[in-house]
Amino acid sequence: MSDTDRLVNKNIQGHDLSIHQNTCCRQSIWMIVTIILCTCLLEGYAVHYSAPVIPKLMEKDYSAQVQMSQSAIYLYSAIIFLGMAIGTIIASFFLDQIGRRTTMILSCVPHLFGWLFMVYGTNPSWLIGGRFMVGTAVGTTTTAATIYMLEVSPETSRRPLLHTLAVATMLGGAVCGGLSLVLHWRYLALIGASCSLINAIGISLQPQSPKWLILKGQPQIAAKALRQLHGQDVDVEIEIRKIEQEIEESERITWRRLRLQSLLRPFLALIAIISFVPLMGASILLLYSPLIYIKAGFDFSLKINLGICFARVLGALLAIPLINNFKRRIILIISGIGMCVGSFIFGLYFQTAASHMNIPGYQIDWLSVAGGALYSISVTFGWASVSWVLLPEILPKSLLRNLIPYLTAYSYTLFFIMSYIYIYMVNSVGSNGSFWIFSSICLIVAFTVYFILPETKDKSIEEVIESFQPTKRIAKTSTKG
Structure with a gap:
């Protein structure tokens, strides 16, 4: 040869x-x-x-x-x-x-x-x-x-x-x-x-995360992990420099920094958005749907529960094209109205079923199933998905890296409180009253979000932060007038 x-x-x-x-x-x-x-x-x-x-x-x-x-x-x-x-x-x-x-x-x-x-x-x-x-x-x-x-x-x-x-x-x-x-x-x-x-x-x-390895002063092992993850052709030096730059940009969160950089209003708006999701009753059907349908008089509540589960899967799938193609406020408002109608239908069913339970042939069971499906799809494609998409669109990523765990813990704590007090709501105002309360909250939130949240889709973080400032809003109002 x-x-x-x-x-x-x-x-x-x-x-x-x-x-x-x-x-x-x-x-x-x-x-x-x-x-x-x-x-x-x-x-x-x-x-x-x-x-x-x-x-x-x-x-x-x-x-x-x-x-x-x-x-x-x-x-x-x-x-x-x-x-x-x-x-x-x-x-x-x-x-x-x-x-x-x-x-x-x-x-x-x-x-x-x-x-x-x-x-x-x-x-x-x-x-x-x-x-x-x-x-x-x-x-x-x-x-x-x-x-x-x-x-x-x-x-x-x-x-x-x-x-x-x-x-x-x-x-x-x-x-x-x-x-x-x-x-x-x-x-x-x-x-x-x-x-x-x-x-x-x-x-x-x-393998370990390359970023963590660099944080711990192990660039050689990080380079090996990068090659294992991205191939031998990857430019390790460039990737390591990118990671080091990300680490340098991560800064400690302080209230003083939030105020100085005009981030306090966006931060408080974000807290409100995250708070709305559990207050609208998002965890109630998730945890209690079989029990709710048993109280509604169904003998096959577990099968209905499975249907509600797939309604949530459908909502999560719908969220993908909606988030990519529609404005955030529009999705949240439509989602809130859908949740409002779904909760209202639930309350209407419990109220009507209780007053007509002895009338032969009076069947409105489909009403509760329709209300549960509408609510589940609406909450999943809207508030449950978009509220977290808003995080990097409202606050700088350098803040979010340290802030996200605490925001998530705050959200879970509210979910715990609302899920636990649900039984006391039912005992106080009944199932119909409880769902009408959630319906009212959903309606209020759907309109409130229009006033507290500027549109964030396809905007830079600087433009979004600026739109939260009072002077900016006054200027917009005078322009419209």
Whole structure:
């Protein structure tokens, strides 16, 4: 063989090796994405788990020797949000100390034991404690997983991946709703425990985040991780410089800085937007739909619950084209009106059914199903999705990196409060009155958002911040006049 032939063969082999390495890198990234999607599936599964369980717990389940009072049952269902709030704060401390991957792996320990408490628990304390542990683990894992995925994935893929995570979370609830039709609630918890263990094994096989490695002064290992994730052809020096620049831009949050940079008004508007979602009753159907439909007189509440789960999945899928093509305020207003109408229909059903329950042939069962489906689709494509899309459009990313865990914990805390006090609302004003209260809040919020939130789509962060200032609004008003 001539020297020319040897050179050609060497180049071909090198080219084939490069293709093989790049293919392996793409597979590595997609493996990470798959694991993160499974994490979000498990989050949706865990949150929704109590919905099909509550009707069973309200029966006297002597075979499992579990008897819970009504208030304990509602605490059992709602406490997962309190755990998620605490887990999010825990994640914010550990992410930079031990790394994103290690945080996810360690959080699988309380995740596993929390599910096992619900598998074998024989008294209310075990069940409530287990669900709280699962919530803490879910809050920690989801926060770490989202940051990890954003740091290792290509920049052009990050927004579509975030939308996919929302769909995966809703799909996890649907999986739980479907399995509840054929499995005992103890076995549902056993599936949760098994999935958390499998997830931990999958996470342990992935590389550390290059950004965390640079934070810890390990650029050589970070370069190796970058090549493993993005291929041997990646310019490691440029990527490391980008990461170092991101780290330098991350600044500590202070009220003084918020005031000096005219960020206080956008920040308070963002707090209001995040507060509206739980106040509009977004968690009520999520946690209590089978119980609500049992009170509405349905014998097949678990099947309706599954339908409501798929309505949420449909809403999450609708959110993707809507967010990409429509203005934020329009989506939020339409979503709020849809939630208002859905809640009103629910209240109307409970009011009408109670006054006509003894009239033969008077059937309006479809009304409650229509109200639940409309509400679930509306909340998922609008407020549940857009409120978090607004974060990087209202505040600078350098602030958000430190602020997001606390905003998320605040949101989860409100979800816990609203979910727990729902039983006291029903006892005070009835099911119809409770849904009419939520309907009124949704209507008020739908109109309030028009006045407190400027349009943010396709605008720079500087333009959005400027539009929050009173002088800017006065100028706009005088121009219109």
